[in-house]
Amino acid sequence: MKLPSFLSGIRGKLIAIFVLIKVVPLVLLAWFAWHAAQQLGEDVSVKAGGMADAMLDSIKTVGKTVTDDSIRALDLRSREAIEALTTDAAKEIASFLYDRDRDIRLAAGIELSDASFRHFLGERNRPIYQHGAWHLAEDGKSWVPEKAIERTAKVTRPVLPDNARDFHSRPPEYFGEAEQRPLFVEMTYIDLAGQEKIKVTSGNLTEKGLKNVVDRSNTFVKAETYFAELKKLKPGEIYVSDVIGAYVPTQFIGPYLPATLEKAGKPFQPTESAYAGTENPVGKRFRGIVRWAMPVVKDGRISGYVTLALDHDHIRQFSDRLMPTEERYTPIADAIKGNYAFLWDYKSRSISHPRDYFIVGYDPQSGLPATPWLDEELYAEWQQSGKPSHEFLAATPSFREQNLNKKPAKALAKAGTVGLDCRYLNFSPQCDGWNALTEHGGSGSFVIFFSGLWKLTTAAAIPYYTGQYGKTPQGFGFVTIGANVDEFHKAATETAGKINTLLAEKDNSFKSQRGAMLDDIQRSLTSTAIGLWGSTALMVLLVIGIAVWMANLLTGRITRMISGIRAFQQGDRQHRLDAGSADEMGELARSFNQMADSVEESFTRLEEAKEKAEEASRLKSAFLATVSHELRTPLNGILGFAELLNAELSDPAQKEYASIIQGSGEHLLKLVSEILDLAKIEAGEMTLNPIDLPLADFIRETTANHRSSAQAKGIQLTEEVAGGLPATLQVDPTRLRQLLNNLLSNAIKFTVRGSVTLSVERFEQQIAFAVRDTGPGIAPEHQQAVFEKFKQLEHFLTREHGGTGLGLAIVRQLAEHMGGHVRLESTLGIGSTFTIYLPLENKHD
Amino acid sequence: MTERQALVVDDHPTNRLLAIALLKKLGWTVAEAESGELALQLAERLAPRLVLLDISMPGLSGEETCSRLRQLPGGAQMRIIAYTAHAFQEERERFLAAGFDDILVKPINRQHLAELVNGA
Numbered sequence: 001m002k003l004p005s006f007l008s009g010i011r012g013k014l015i016a017i018f019v020l021i022k023v024v025p026l027v028l029l030a031w032f033a034w035h036a037a038q039q040l041g042e043d044v045s046v047k048a049g050g051m052a053d054a055m056l057d058s059i060k061t062v063g064k065t066v067t068d069d070s071i072r073a074l075d076l077r078s079r080e081a082i083e084a085l086t087t088d089a090a091k092e093i094a095s096f097l098y099d100r101d102r103d104i105r106l107a108a109g110i111e112l113s114d115a116s117f118r119h120f121l122g123e124r125n126r127p128i129y130q131h132g133a134w135h136l137a138e139d140g141k142s143w144v145p146e147k148a149i150e151r152t153a154k155v156t157r158p159v160l161p162d163n164a165r166d167f168h169s170r171p172p173e174y175f176g177e178a179e180q181r182p183l184f185v186e187m188t189y190i191d192l193a194g195q196e197k198i199k200v201t202s203g204n205l206t207e208k209g210l211k212n213v214v215d216r217s218n219t220f221v222k223a224e225t226y227f228a229e230l231k232k233l234k235p236g237e238i239y240v241s242d243v244i245g246a247y248v249p250t251q252f253i254g255p256y257l258p259a260t261l262e263k264a265g266k267p268f269q270p271t272e273s274a275y276a277g278t279e280n281p282v283g284k285r286f287r288g289i290v291r292w293a294m295p296v297v298k299d300g301r302i303s304g305y306v307t308l309a310l311d312h313d314h315i316r317q318f319s320d321r322l323m324p325t326e327e328r329y330t331p332i333a334d335a336i337k338g339n340y341a342f343l344w345d346y347k348s349r350s351i352s353h354p355r356d357y358f359i360v361g362y363d364p365q366s367g368l369p370a371t372p373w374l375d376e377e378l379y380a381e382w383q384q385s386g387k388p389s390h391e392f393l394a395a396t397p398s399f400r401e402q403n404l405n406k407k408p409a410k411a412l413a414k415a416g417t418v419g420l421d422c423r424y425l426n427f428s429p430q431c432d433g434w435n436a437l438t439e440h441g442g443s444g445s446f447v448i449f450f451s452g453l454w455k456l457t458t459a460a461a462i463p464y465y466t467g468q469y470g471k472t473p474q475g476f477g478f479v480t481i482g483a484n485v486d487e488f489h490k491a492a493t494e495t496a497g498k499i500n501t502l503l504a505e506k507d508n509s510f511k512s513q514r515g516a517m518l519d520d521i522q523r524s525l526t527s528t529a530i531g532l533w534g535s536t537a538l539m540v541l542l543v544i545g546i547a548v549w550m551a552n553l554l555t556g557r558i559t560r561m562i563s564g565i566r567a568f569q570q571g572d573r574q575h576r577l578d579a580g581s582a583d584e585m586g587e588l589a590r591s592f593n594q595m596a597d598s599v600e601e602s603f604t605r606l607e608e609a610k611e612k613a614e615e616a617s618r619l620k621s622a623f624l625a626t627v628s629h630e631l632r633t634p635l636n637g638i639l640g641f642a643e644l645l646n647a648e649l650s651d652p653a654q655k656e657y658a659s660i661i662q663g664s665g666e667h668l669l670k671l672v673s674e675i676l677d678l679a680k681i682e683a684g685e686m687t688l689n690p691i692d693l694p695l696a697d698f699i700r701e702t703t704a705n706h707r708s709s710a711q712a713k714g715i716q717l718t719e720e721v722a723g724g725l726p727a728t729l730q731v732d733p734t735r736l737r738q739l740l741n742n743l744l745s746n747a748i749k750f751t752v753r754g755s756v757t758l759s760v761e762r763f764e765q766q767i768a769f770a771v772r773d774t775g776p777g778i779a780p781e782h783q784q785a786v787f788e789k790f791k792q793l794e795h796f797l798t799r800e801h802g803g804t805g806l807g808l809a810i811v812r813q814l815a816e817h818m819g820g821h822v823r824l825e826s827t828l829g830i831g832s833t834f835t836i837y838l839p840l841e842n843k844h845d
Numbered sequence: 846m847t848e849r850q851a852l853v854v855d856d857h858p859t860n861r862l863l864a865i866a867l868l869k870k871l872g873w874t875v876a877e878a879e880s881g882e883l884a885l886q887l888a889e890r891l892a893p894r895l896v897l898l899d900i901s902m903p904g905l906s907g908e909e910t911c912s913r914l915r916q917l918p919g920g921a922q923m924r925i926i927a928y929t930a931h932a933f934q935e936e937r938e939r940f941l942a943a944g945f946d947d948i949l950v951k952p953i954n955r956q957h958l959a960e961l962v963n964g965a
Contacts, residue, residue, distance in 0.1 A: 625933055629901065632930035633857060636951035640863040643955055669952060673932070680933075687935060734934065 011555035018547030023540050030536035037528050041521040048517055052510040060503055067496035071489040078488030079445050079456055082324045082481055086460040087443045089341065090479045093318045094464040097240075097476060100183070100310055101466050104238055104292040107187065107306045112296065117187045117200040124183040128313055129175035129321055131331035134281035136270075140258045143281050149174065149331070175321045176331030185289060186309035188213075189296065194227045197304065205287055206309060220289055220309065221246045222367030229468075230305045235297040240467040243312055243351040245288025247361030247370035248274040249416035255336065256280035273416075274357035277333035277340075286356040288312035316352045319343045324456075324483035338453045338484040343462075345477040346469055348398075348422035348435060360419035371412065372421035379409035398423035402432045404450070434459035434480055441473030447485055454485040557585050565592065573600045620683045624676055631672045639665040667804070674806040677738075678789065681813045688732040688818060695729045695760065696721055702737055703758055706744045715751050717744075722761035729767060731838065735814055740769060742807040743834045747773035749803070754831070763837060766820065770835040777828040786824065787812040811836070850891055851962070853877045854884040854910065855899040855928060860951065864897050864928060867958050881905025885913055892919055895962055897928040897949065900940065908943040915944050926961060928953075 103124060110116050133146040153169040182202040189198040194214035201208050211218035213227045223244050233239055250256075251266045251273040261268045275283035289309040295302040321329045322341040333340045333354030343352035349360040349372075363370050371389035374382060378396065385392045399422070406427035412418055422431030430448050434457070437444040443460030450457075457480055464476035486493065560578070567575040576596060577589035642662035649655045680686040703719045710717035729736075740758065747756040754774025761768050778786060790805040808822075811834070815822045819839045826832035851873040855861040858879075865875045876891055878884035881904055888896065896914060900907035907927060914920050927940045930951040937948050947961055 625931065625936065628932055629930040632932060632951045633860065636930065636953060637859040637863055639952040639954065640860075640867065644863070644866060647955070665952070676932075689934065 009555065010558060011551040014551035014554060015544070015547045018550065019544060022543040022547070026536055026539055026543065030532050034529060034532050037525060037532070041525045045514075045518050045521055049514055052514055056503060056507055056510060059499075059506065063496065063499035063503060067492055067499060070492035070495060074489040074492050075456070075485065078483070078485075079458070082456060082483050083443060083445050083458045083460070085322065085324060086341075086445075086458040086479050086481045089318050089322060089481075090443070090460040090462045093315065093343070093462045093479065094476065096314070096318070097462075097464040097466070100290075100292055100308070101238055101240075103183070104294045104306065104308055107308055108294040108296050112189050112198055112304075112306075114198055114200060117189070117198055121182055121184055121187050121200055121202055125180045126183050126314055126317075127178040128181045128317060129178055129331060131176050131281065134278075134332075136257070142255070142257070143278055145332075173329050174331065175329050181311060181313065183310060183314055184308045185311045186307070188307045188309075189304055190227070190230070190307065191304045192302070203311075205289070205311070216367050219367075220244055220291075221362050221364040223362035223364075223369075224291065226291055226293060226307070230293050230295070233293070233295050233302075233305070235295050235302060237295070238466050239291075239293040240469060241289075241291040241293075242347075243288050243290050243315070243345055243349075245286050245312060245359070245361045246364040247417065247419055248284050248286045248356050248359070249370075250274040250276065250280075250283075250355075250357035250418070251416055253355075253357070253413055253418060254279060256283065274355065276356065277335055277354040279335060279355065281332060283356065286312075286359045286361060288351075288359075288361065290315065312351070315343065319352045319479060320354065322481065324481045325487060338451070338455050338482050339487070341479060341481040343477060343479055344422060344434065346472065346474055348431060348477070350420035350422075351477065353420065357416065357418055358420045360421050370419055371417050372424055373412050373418040374409045374424055375406040375426040376409050377406060378424060378426060379412060393421075393424055396424065399432045399435065400424075400426055402426045402429040404429060404448075430457050430480075433457070434478060435474075438474050438478040439472065441475065443478075456483045456485050456488070457481070458483075557581075561585070561589060561592070568596055568599075573603055617683065617685065620679075621685050624679050624683070624685065628672065628676050632669070635665055635669050635672070639669065671804045671806070674804050674810055677810050678806055678813065681810070681817050686735075686814070686817055688735060690730050690732050692728040693731050693733050693736070695725060695727060698729075698733065698736070699758065699760055702740050702744070705741070706748055706756075709745070710748050710756060713748060713751070714753065715748060716755035717748070718755060718757045720757060720759035720761075722759070724762050725760065725767065726840070729838075729840075732818070735818060736769075736838075739811055739814055739836055740771070742811050743769075743771040743836070746803075746807060747771050747775065747832075747834075751775040751831075762840070765840050766837040767840050768835050768837050770833055772831060772833040774831040777830050778824070778826040778832055779828055780826075783824050783826060787822070808834075848894060849873050850893040851875045851895040851897065852884060852887055852891060852893040853897045853928070854879075854881065854902070854907070855897075856880060856902040857899070860899070860928070863953070864958075867953070867955055868895075868897075868962065870955070871959055871962060873962070881907065881910030881913075884910055885917070888914055888920075888923070889917055892917075894924060896923055896925045898925055898945070900927055900929040900931055908940065911944045924962075 107120055110120060131145065132149075134143050135146055136142075137144045151171040151174055153171045155169050159167045185201060185203050186206045187198075187200045188196050190213060191197050193212070195212045196210040199208065199210050206220055213219055213224065216222050216225055219225070221244060224241065226239060226241050229239050251269065252261055252264050254260060256268075256270050256273055256276060256279055258268045270280050270282045271284065273280060273283050275281070275285045289312055291307050291309045293305050293307040296304045296306055319341040320333060321331070323330045324339050324341070335354040340354045341352075342350060342354070342358075345351045350358050351360070353359050358373075360372055361370055362368060368388065369390045371382075372393075378400070381396075382389060382392045402425070404427065408418075408427050420428075422428070422434065425431050428450070430446070430450065433446050433448070437446075437459040438461040441461045441463065443458065445456055445458040447454060447456050449455075459478050459480045461474045461478045462476035469476045564575055564577045573596070576593045579586050579589035579593055581589075639662060642658050642665060646655055646658035646662060649658055677686070699719055699721055703717060707717055744756065744758060751773045752775070756774075757770075757772045759770045759772065761770075787808045789809040812822050815836050815838070820837045823835045823837070824832065825835070849872060851868050853861050853864040853868065853875055854877070855864065856879050861877050861879070865877055868875045873895065876887050876893065878887050881898075881902055884896070884898065885905075887893075898907045898911055898914075902910075905913070907929065911925050911927075914923060914925060917923075924946050925944065927945045927948040928951070929936075929940070929948065931937075931940075932950045937950075940948055949958060949961055
């Protein structure tokens with residue numbers, strides 16, 4: 001992997017290492033801190049939320065438990081109160097009825113006369129409480145009292161502080177407008193044949209004429225059959241009849257209002273329809289009687305019977321005014337609210353109800369029981385039977401499979417004959433329930449969902465056991481009170497509602513608090529993040545800054561050192577590094593300085609030596625030039641004038657002498673030249689001036705210079721230039737000529753007969769100039785010596801051959817100076833070959 | 846420019862004598878000078894066609910004299926030949942660079958001189 005260029009230097013690496021070992025942990029730490037803070041925030045949020053939820057849950061649970069318990073407690077308490085109210089009402093009724101037993105006993109003992117009877121009845125009155133006049137409201141949607149009744153508690157004395165807590169006062173109880181009404185509507189004396197002998201009536205409910213009661217049609221609503229029962233009485237025994245009255249049908253079940261009647265398709269005639277409390281306060285009332293009878297005993301024998309017909313309204317008073325609410329009593333029942341009391345006789349027939357059309361009665365035309373309300377099923381069966389209803393029902397089991405799923409017979413509802421006979425009211429299972437509670441004389445209650453309301457319904461047997469009522473523990477019958485359960489625990493449900501509202505508010509408040517807390521946490525986290533990352537970034541920058549600074553500090557010294565070394569390298573040999581510090585860098589600088597010192601010294605010495613050498617060389621050159629000059633100057637006169645003399649002398653002997661002078665001078669000149677050449681080569685003063693030399697021409701010219709001397713000796717001189725050679729040769733022509741001349745002149749000089757050949761050929765990367773002769777050859781032991789100065793072979797006299805003794809030395813030294821060398825191959829008696837090898841390489845440069 | 850007028854300049858009398866003898870044999874009218882200064886005066890007067898000029902002389906050196914001769918009227922057409930015992934190659938090059946037309950290295954011979962001056 002290639003590092004980025006800024007990292008390649010020590011500085012970059014130092015920075016990178018610094019950043020790596022400082023910044024990475026820093027960032028990691030920051031990250032951990034941030035992560036932990038975030039985790040903490042999340043935990044706090046979740047836990048806070050959980051706590052809030054748990055708190056709300058517990059409050060809800062507690063609230064629900066408390067409310068449920070309260071409801072339950074209130075329900076139980078209400079139940080107890082209503083049950084008590086029921087049993088109290090039953091007891092009162094029983095007590096009232098027993099009072100009537102006393103009345104009949106008294107009546108059986110008084111004088112049998114109209115006056116006596118009238119007096120008897122006149123003494124027996126009791127208040128009947130009834131509401132005032134009501135009329136249809138102007139909007140026709142309800143019935144309203146003509147006179148509103150205001151009931152306010154009156155407390156005129158200051159409430160003492162000790163009594164102030166829950167000081168609760170009620171106005172006097174209001175049952176309605178009181179009317180003193182005779183208890184009995186009729187008092188009769190009947191003889192043993194059933195003929196009424198004395199008859200006193202009050203009011204006009206019963207007929208005033210004396211009749212024989214054996215005939216039903218002569219009785220109240222033609223329904224009484226009591227005479228047969230009277231006959232069975234023994235002296236002192238009392239007969240008490242059922243409740244007997246004409247059935248009052250209704251045109252509509254429910255609030256009797258113009259709109260509802262119109263909807264039912266019936267004329268709005270409230271006074272023609274049955275009374276129904278607030279639903280129809282102007283309706284026709286059910287009027288009934290309960291007849292008491294007792295034998296009149298005269299002289300130990302039953303002489304006749306006294307009867308008292310109790311006005312049924314007095315019984316109703318016990319239930320009609322009752323309210324199972326804090327109102328306690330009402331002048332008018334409001335059936336639709338579900339809070340009302342009713343009475344049932346020993347056969348579970350309704351004998352008192354806020355809706356009079358629910359009270360069973362008799363058809364006043366026939367004296368037969370009016371058809372009660374049946375469920376659809378039973379109604380259908382009855383319709384199929386074709387019998388009168390009382391006959392059909394007499395053969396029908398009571399309380400047959402009562403349950404709420406059964407439907408009331410619509411036809412009966414429409415006909416308006418809806419008397420409630422619990423035995424056949426099979427869509428009302430509470431009938432069965434009431435009987436279950438009361439058939440053994442007890443009381444109790446249950447809750448049932450009926451007519452769209454949860455109702456507590458109580459029942460208590462009326463403990464009145466006279467006559468026929470003594471046959472079962474249920475006695476006279478039973479009182480039931482229906483109460484709207486929700487009203488019992490209204491307070492508790494209101495409390496529950498309040499708690500729920502409170503909880504909702506709390507929940508909202510918690511939510512908003514939690515939201516605020518979460519926001520706070522988020523804000524805190526954000527500021528933590530900014531702080532954390534900000535300080536981390538700052539520290540990272542600081543670390544990088546320090547890293548850069550330290551790296552600069554460290555590498556600055558290195559780079560200063562490098563530039564110092566470079567300066568030194570580039571020639572500033574006086575340059576020294578700052579070796580002030582005691583650390584390794586200082587040590588390095590000191591080492592370098594020492595080295596520089598010795599290098600400088602060496603350089604100085606070298607330069608001095610060079611200067612000396614150059615000086616020496618210069619002196620040597622000057623000396624050589626001077627020697628050459630000074631030797632040649634006199635030689636000029638010697639040689640010049642000897643030549644002149646030779647030309648101008650005519651005496652052969654003198655001419656000879658002049659020639660000798662000239663020859664000796666030339667020898668001396670040659671010697672001088674060669675000595676100087678050697679001296680120059682050895683002194684390194686021989687400079688070469690290579691040019692592109694045309695090879696073939698050069699060889700031809702060189703050979704030509706020796707042709708005359710060769711011919712003079714009768715020697716054949718040939719040249720051989722091989723192929724594959726370059727046309728030109730990069731060489732100093734003067735020196736190459738000097739080499740070849742020396743070799744050729746030697747060869748010609750030492751060859752007596754035969755030939756001398758100059759051949760040129762390529763030898764590897766060299767050019768080989770070979771001069772081959774057919775001379776005497778050189779013995780192997782002398783082959784080295786021939787190249788030494790003044791070492792001409794002993795048997796070749798220098799003088800004889802005119803050589804200087806320097807020719808081959810020059811050849812060898814010059815060849816080597818030109819980058820080549822010389823080789824000698826020679827065989828005694830056959831000849832010698834001197835070959836000069838020169839490099840070819842630089843010929844093309 | 847005087848036809849066949851030569852001037853030999855050399856501080857060495859023998860060498861001057863030799864050159865004069867040889868030039869005369871070749872048919873030249875020869876004047877001589879023993880120094881560069883004298884040579885300049887003579888040359889100005891004689892306007893020689895050929896000058897044999899020694900290099901190493903007391904006073905003006907041969908090279909200096911050559912360059913001054915070249916500055917004379919007709920100096921550029923003068924054939925000035927170095928007549929010197931300086932035989933080294935580098936010295937020869939120096940003389941040619943100094944304005945000499947050719948070089949005659951001592952010791953001279955008649956044939957060589959004749960070849961050289963014949964070109965003049």
